[in-house]
Amino acid sequence: MIWQLAWREFRLILSSPLSWLLLAVSQAVVGWWFLLLVEQYRTRYEALVIQVNSPMGVNDLVVMPYFGSVLLLAMLLLAAALMAMRLVAEERRSGSIQLLFAAPLGMTELVLGKYLAGLAFLVLVLLPWVLMPLALEPATVLDRGRLASSGLGLFLLAALLVAVAIFASCMTRQPPLAAVITVAIGLLLLGINAGAVVVADHRDPILSYVSALTHYQPLVQGLVGTANLAYFLLLGAGFLFFAVRRLDALRLQA
Amino acid sequence: MSDQALLDAAGVGRRYGQRQAVEAVNLRVRRGEIHGLLGLNGAGKSTTLRMLCGTLAPTRGQIRLAGLDLLEHPIEAKRQLGYLPEIPPLHPDTCVDEYLRYATLVRRLPRGQRSAAVDRALQLCDLGAVRRRLIRNLSKGFQQRVGIAQAIVHQPALIILDEPTAGLDPRQVSAIRDLIRALRQEHAVLFSSHILPEVQSLCDRVTILHQGRQVYQGKPQGDANRNRVRVRFRSPPPLNALAGIPGVEHVESLEEQGVLLSLSLDTAMDVLLRQSLDNGWGLEELRPERPTLEQIFLDLTTGEELA
Numbered sequence: 001m002i003w004q005l006a007w008r009e010f011r012l013i014l015s016s017p018l019s020w021l022l023l024a025v026s027q028a029v030v031g032w033w034f035l036l037l038v039e040q041y042r043t044r045y046e047a048l049v050i051q052v053n054s055p056m057g058v059n060d061l062v063v064m065p066y067f068g069s070v071l072l073l074a075m076l077l078l079a080a081a082l083m084a085m086r087l088v089a090e091e092r093r094s095g096s097i098q099l100l101f102a103a104p105l106g107m108t109e110l111v112l113g114k115y116l117a118g119l120a121f122l123v124l125v126l127l128p129w130v131l132m133p134l135a136l137e138p139a140t141v142l143d144r145g146r147l148a149s150s151g152l153g154l155f156l157l158a159a160l161l162v163a164v165a166i167f168a169s170c171m172t173r174q175p176p177l178a179a180v181i182t183v184a185i186g187l188l189l190l191g192i193n194a195g196a197v198v199v200a201d202h203r204d205p206i207l208s209y210v211s212a213l214t215h216y217q218p219l220v221q222g223l224v225g226t227a228n229l230a231y232f233l234l235l236g237a238g239f240l241f242f243a244v245r246r247l248d249a250l251r252l253q254a
Numbered sequence: 255m256s257d258q259a260l261l262d263a264a265g266v267g268r269r270y271g272q273r274q275a276v277e278a279v280n281l282r283v284r285r286g287e288i289h290g291l292l293g294l295n296g297a298g299k300s301t302t303l304r305m306l307c308g309t310l311a312p313t314r315g316q317i318r319l320a321g322l323d324l325l326e327h328p329i330e331a332k333r334q335l336g337y338l339p340e341i342p343p344l345h346p347d348t349c350v351d352e353y354l355r356y357a358t359l360v361r362r363l364p365r366g367q368r369s370a371a372v373d374r375a376l377q378l379c380d381l382g383a384v385r386r387r388l389i390r391n392l393s394k395g396f397q398q399r400v401g402i403a404q405a406i407v408h409q410p411a412l413i414i415l416d417e418p419t420a421g422l423d424p425r426q427v428s429a430i431r432d433l434i435r436a437l438r439q440e441h442a443v444l445f446s447s448h449i450l451p452e453v454q455s456l457c458d459r460v461t462i463l464h465q466g467r468q469v470y471q472g473k474p475q476g477d478a479n480r481n482r483v484r485v486r487f488r489s490p491p492p493l494n495a496l497a498g499i500p501g502v503e504h505v506e507s508l509e510e511q512g513v514l515l516s517l518s519l520d521t522a523m524d525v526l527l528r529q530s531l532d533n534g535w536g537l538e539e540l541r542p543e544r545p546t547l548e549q550i551f552l553d554l555t556t557g558e559e560l561a
Contacts (some may be wrong), residue, residue, distance in 0.1 A: 008356055015348075094344075095339060095341040098339040099337075100360060102309050103360040103362075105360055
């Protein structure tokens with residue numbers, strides 16, 4: 001049931017021109033960014049690396065900054081915000097959610113179905129990003145393990161952001177508001193530790209731990225640790241749980 | 255248990271903060287029955303229907319659908335239910351076909367039965383010609399019909415329609431009326447409306463809500479009372495002359511409308527006719543009194559508002 005709901009929702013997402021526009025724009029932006037990084041390596045770093053006989057190479061100076069870039073995260077956040085607008089909030093605004101409320105469906109099924117559809121779309125968005133570095137393969141030796149680990153990190157980040165999106169989508173019947181809530185929570189999760197350094201002049205261990213970037217960076221560096229995986233899974237599951245609770249409350253009390 | 259009601263709501267009420275939207279509604283709908291829910295705007299019709307469909311929790315009372323408690327076994331109970339909310343829950347960007355298929359999916363119809371169910375609903379609601387059109391591009395009447403198709407596609411035992419004819423032109427209204435009549439063969443139908451003739455012509459039973467309270471439940475015509483007749487004369491006799499006729503129990507003057515007589519003997523009518531002829535009262539009209547739904551409705555809803 002969950003898979004069928006997800007498949008139908010995914011097809012609906014793909015039938016919207018907005019989704020295709022987002023796919024195109026994000027791919028163009030990220031592609032351009034990748035090109036700039038490669039160009040910068042070729043013109044500036046390559047000679048330097050050879051000169052000082054450094055062990056660093058394309059993997060450290062192109063692929064890592066590429067996956068660590070704010071641009072990628074911003075695009076991912078944008079895609080998640082789009083999902084927040086349509087997954088639940090839009091259905092509540094138009095009243096079509098009543099069909100689901102009066103149907104023999106559990107709210108968990110509903111949330112998971114919509115979640116998987118949203119996640120599938122984000123995977124569609126980030127798949128070309130992960131595959132793009134492979135274009136360097138003919139010219140250099142790529143660390144495929146690290147590429148895979150970066151891809152996993154991006155996927156986990158997407159999984160978390162879609163969970164945030166569906167939670168935000170359940171909070172309001174105004175789609176734009178759902179998008180803004182998603183961006184707000186998303187930014188908070190990504191950069192909550194950034195302010196601590198400025199304000200307290202030292203790294204706050206708790207805030208650092210809460211920040212999603214703390215757990216994303218090791219994956220980009222090629223370190224796959226269970227603690228980091230657990231962070232994403234638990235936090236994502238938490239948001240999904242609250243989304244289910246919220247829908248249950250809406251169904252019965254609104 | 256053959257007489258078991260499909261829908262049995264006992265003392266169902268809903269409070270929004272301080273405001274009591276609906277209090278203590280009792281409803282029983284049986285198989286093959288069309289039940290009308292009447293009321294002015296804001297009387298609590300939609301709130302009641304939403305509670306019966308499990309999309310709104312009652313603050314009091316119990317709802318049983320096909321013998322299953324709606325709050326304890328929501329999933330099993332809702333399998334028996336088809337619901338058209340006030341605003342049809344359509345997906346404007348999909349075509350009719352695909353939308354109805356989705357409706358069979360969320361109603362948990364087995365995969366093999368879905369196509370046949372969609373075809374049947376399309377045929378019942380006369381939507382065959384527009385099955386490939388986008389719902390957004392359909393007229394209001396067609397959209398309403400898609401909404402009804404969505405509610406019956408899985409052949410539920412009970413169909414609940416919230417103002418199914420609102421905003422439609424007279425021809426569409428009569429088409430939907432025919433559809434509801436056709437549905438009663440296999441389903442029980444509960445629908446709300448504030449159009450009295452519609453309810454009177456369709457329903458087996460009627461419940462009237464007024465200011466959240468259930469003020470009437472029964473047949474849409476009221477009971478025809480053979481012992482109450484209304485008579486009108488060209489030159490009305492004094493009331494005590496009529497009261498003197500053997501078998502006349504009570505006389506009530508209706509001013510211009512004539513006189514309302516309560517009879518206890520069948521022969522009273524004969525005596526009345528003879529006396530009218532003999533005394534030249536000039537009988538103009540004589541008919542049994544039967545309260546129409548409109549009378550019942552107005553009696554119940556206007557008096558309350560003054561109180």
